[in-house]
Amino acid sequence: MSLSPQRASFPDSQEPQEAAMLCAVSKKPCDFVSRGSFLDRSGMVGNIEVRQCRHCNHAVTQPPIADVSFLYGDRESQDYQPDTKGGISRAIKNIAFRAQARKLLRQIGTPGRRALDFGCGSGQFTRVLGEMLPGTELVGSDFFHSPPAELAGKGYTHSDALASQADSFDLVMAFHVLEHDDDVAGLLDRILTPARRGATVVVEVPNVECAWNKVFGRFWDAWYVPFHRNHFSRRSLVSILEGRGLNVRAVHSITAPTMGRTMANLAGQTNNLFWLLLGIALHPLQLLGEKMTGQPTAIRVIATKQ
Template sequence: MTMPACAATSGSCHYGPAPQLVLETGNTHAPVVEIWRCTACGHGVTRPEMADVSPLYAGRESEDFLARDAGWVEALKNFVVRRLARGLLAFANPAPRVIADFGTGNGMLARALAAEAGADATIHALDFFDEPPAPMDNVRYMGFAEAARTLSGKVDLLTCFHVLEHDDDSDAMLQRLLAYLRPGGTLVVEVPNVDCVWNGWFGKACANWYAPFHRVHFTRRSLRALFERHDLTILREEDICGPTFALSLAALLGVAPNSLLFAVAAGLRPAQWIAEKVTRRPSALRIIARKS
């Protein structure tokens, strides 16, 4: 078993004699996986490893692409993401001219960044596929291979939301992200929190596990240590109250995510926010850093 660097020691993570969880995924590429956690820093990994995770996303069939959103659900998410985009743009100083959303999924964040950044900025949406997921007004969509050739060292602001956890080698993945940034460029990463308070409530159904797609499971400590290993200047760390409930309820009930479950989750949102604040065990972690 490959051991990532431990956030608590000077060596590699150390795992106990048995995994924390064994999950049946129903996915043909990884039907059964194990979640192992370091006994020192708590950082988690999904095993067996996958040399190439791209088959998991063939056809944009996973929930990562949010293809089911429609009507009032889509409208509400667009409103929230527009607010998010305004906040992210404020971290890049001076105002970014070249912006990229890595692992754009359905392109919602990229479109919001384009709407908020103004005419002087160029927005790029990057993902596995050569074709965009939907019409991308005012956004330049490109696959990862093309993006690596054309955007290397040019990006002022790079966003990467719920993507870093989808690769077995976090250090290599972060290096890949940093290659896009110019010196002084800003990187914003958000990942699920393995210490989320809801892991205990929902158990194996908790959306934070999301096996086999989530390959690593960050703690606050292990995420910070990753960024520090790559000599990034950390500007801010944030606890994020993410959309855990709807996806977790769907997994618990054995149904596809739908607008009814989203409505239930929205109604429970105040209670979710309070619980995460009181326990300091948020559903997601966000870190904003600057490249030297």
């Protein structure tokens, strides 16, 4: 088995991600065991292994990648799939995002004067949410220099520029961001720096304990490796956020639309409108399974920066 160059620089088992994880259950370093090899969805890394803690279920993707930006060179990864050409797919997502935005606003209450969507991706959700908040300045941010087409002419800041906007946002959101970097603590600091004291912080990530993980194994779409670097359980996420000084107010179960893409993975095909529609058709079944097991696709934490 050949080792990738990134792996070769960390030849023993003390990978940096693993060494950094203090277990939410044992209160010692997490005790990682291999979950085997996984499909390289980028085609750029080669052999990929997922290792999971036997106590808190937090998992990490190996080999380590210190700078993940090469994976997203041209906004082509599935998470960032732009939908700006119009059509049915975009219309469906607009409807879904409006429903998600209403739900989010019920969970957080008043968003305040300035809000930040850290890691805004395509910007479609940011735009939809912004349209529902006429009294709030909503800024999207990502590590691309130009804004996504959805946010052209609207609020957008390069993530490097956020350091100069410390303590200035009343609401900071990071949807499906924290799982994208090896250095969770460092990324979390960058997310939290723009938030003022007392600000509401929303962090949502896939749930590694999700019921569908057991059914679909490595085809389950949240095993989106190598893009997803850390895989959180409720316990590991809450422990990490509290460890950075956040006051966790609520932990919500989120049924994210992953079923269509999971089916596409099983069929060995790339995601398109057909799989999106199949995912919608299967949504009631997905929701039922997650309600029955109490293990949703994603976990959303609402917290306060102290």
